[in-house]
Amino acid sequence: MTDQALIAVASIIMGGLTIAIGSIGPALGEARALAEALAAIARQPDEAGTITRTLFVGMAMVESTAIYCFVIAIILIFTNPFWDFVTTAGTGN
Amino acid sequence: MHALDTDILWRWDDSFVLLNKTILFTWIVMAVLVVGSLIITWRLSSGPRMDRWQNLLEIVVSFLRREIRQVSRQSPDPYLPFVGTLFVFIAAASILDLVPYFSSPTGSIATTAALAVCVFFAVPIYGVARGGFGGYLKNYIRPSVFMLPFNIIGEMSRTLALAVRLFGNVMSGAMVAGILLTIVPFIFPAVWKVMGLVFGMIQAYIFSVLAMVYISSGIQARETQQQKARQRAEKAPHEREVPSPPREAPGPTAKADEPPSSPPRQRRGTPSRDDVHERDPSHEKGSTND
Numbered sequence: 001m002t003d004q005a006l007i008a009v010a011s012i013i014m015g016g017l018t019i020a021i022g023s024i025g026p027a028l029g030e031a032r033a034l035a036e037a038l039a040a041i042a043r044q045p046d047e048a049g050t051i052t053r054t055l056f057v058g059m060a061m062v063e064s065t066a067i068y069c070f071v072i073a074i075i076l077i078f079t080n081p082f083w084d085f086v087t088t089a090g091t092g093n
Numbered sequence: 094m095h096a097l098d099t100d101i102l103w104r105w106d107d108s109f110v111l112l113n114k115t116i117l118f119t120w121i122v123m124a125v126l127v128v129g130s131l132i133i134t135w136r137l138s139s140g141p142r143m144d145r146w147q148n149l150l151e152i153v154v155s156f157l158r159r160e161i162r163q164v165s166r167q168s169p170d171p172y173l174p175f176v177g178t179l180f181v182f183i184a185a186a187s188i189l190d191l192v193p194y195f196s197s198p199t200g201s202i203a204t205t206a207a208l209a210v211c212v213f214f215a216v217p218i219y220g221v222a223r224g225g226f227g228g229y230l231k232n233y234i235r236p237s238v239f240m241l242p243f244n245i246i247g248e249m250s251r252t253l254a255l256a257v258r259l260f261g262n263v264m265s266g267a268m269v270a271g272i273l274l275t276i277v278p279f280i281f282p283a284v285w286k287v288m289g290l291v292f293g294m295i296q297a298y299i300f301s302v303l304a305m306v307y308i309s310s311g312i313q314a315r316e317t318q319q320q321k322a323r324q325r326a327e328k329a330p331h332e333r334e335v336p337s338p339p340r341e342a343p344g345p346t347a348k349a350d351e352p353p354s355s356p357p358r359q360r361r362g363t364p365s366r367d368d369v370h371e372r373d374p375s376h377e378k379g380s381t382n383d
Contacts, residue, residue: 056299060258
């Protein structure tokens with residue numbers, strides 16, 4: 001297996017693993033936040049506006065860890081720095 | 094990486110001056126917003142009878158003012174131009190996404206990064222304008238000096254997250270629409286587009302509310318510091334008894350807060366559902382026994 005094929009295989013597999021594993025934690029966290037917010041709204045319907053806004057902001061914060069994983073996966077698949085390194089080295093030789 | 098950036102429509106003599114779809118669609122959104130609001134505000138009426146488009150704009154503006162006021166607990170006037178522009182731009186871009194051959198410019202990382210950089214610079218600008226240069230810089234060492242690197246990292250990473258969140262949501266929405274188009278090209282892409290409308294509005298809301306939260310966090314920290322300094326200044330001379338009641342006031346209020354807060358906890362903690370569940374089988378049993 002050439003270096004390029006090795007890097008391509010590793011990048012694709014790790015890109016999938018990154019987003020798959022990295023989305024587990026935020027998914028659980030967001031589900032918990034949503035469940036708590038629903039319970040809070042059921043308890044105090046008058047505060048639904050404040051709770052919803054805080055929920056959105058908090059969920060966006062929680063989501064950012066998944067977004068970092070998404071960025072890593074995108075970088076690995078589309079703009080892999082090692083890929084460019086190997087291809088330029090190959091053309092150099 | 095994305096068709097928005099790589100579809101180059103026009104280029105100036107092989108130089109870096111070029112026109113791709115991102116820039117074109119951004120200009121289209123800007124033109125729609127500016128020309129539309131110019132036409133609508135051409136003749137405004139202050140009476141009860143108004144144009145329906147004026148009604149639309151009033152709804153949007155009053156919604157933005159209310160949200161900004163609730164998030165920042167201040168007058169929304171200084172923040173409405175910036176935060177409102179962010180919201181209106183992203184929302185209009187995602188609504189115009191329904192137009193054929195148009196795709197939202199926020200699906201490109203360049204657009205969202207530009208918006209996030211605007212927020213990144215707006216936070217210190219508003220902070221300095223409100224509390225002075227030194228007052229803003231003190232935010233970085235606010236809990237203690239050891240938090241300085243973490244505050245700086247947080248400033249950077251939240252800007253990155255702001256950009257990539259919007260980009261990731263819009264881009265993945267467009268990508269899923271394309272995949273759906275190849276698999277089930279009949280009805281589901283249209284349904285997905287309608288879903289994308291909802292997601293686009295939520296993303297616009299989240300982006301502008303987060304921008305407002307970041308801006309107001311740079312300001313409110315300063316104001317709590319001022320309050321603390323004021324309390325210290327009042328505390329230092331022991332001549333007055335005025336500072337002591339406010340300082341002792343938190344104690345009784347906190348104590349007074351605790352009893353009301355604990356009963357709700359007990360109410361939450363009291364297994365009301367379990368009671369119901371326990372009662373229900375008993376009733377059923379009773380009914381069956383009867």
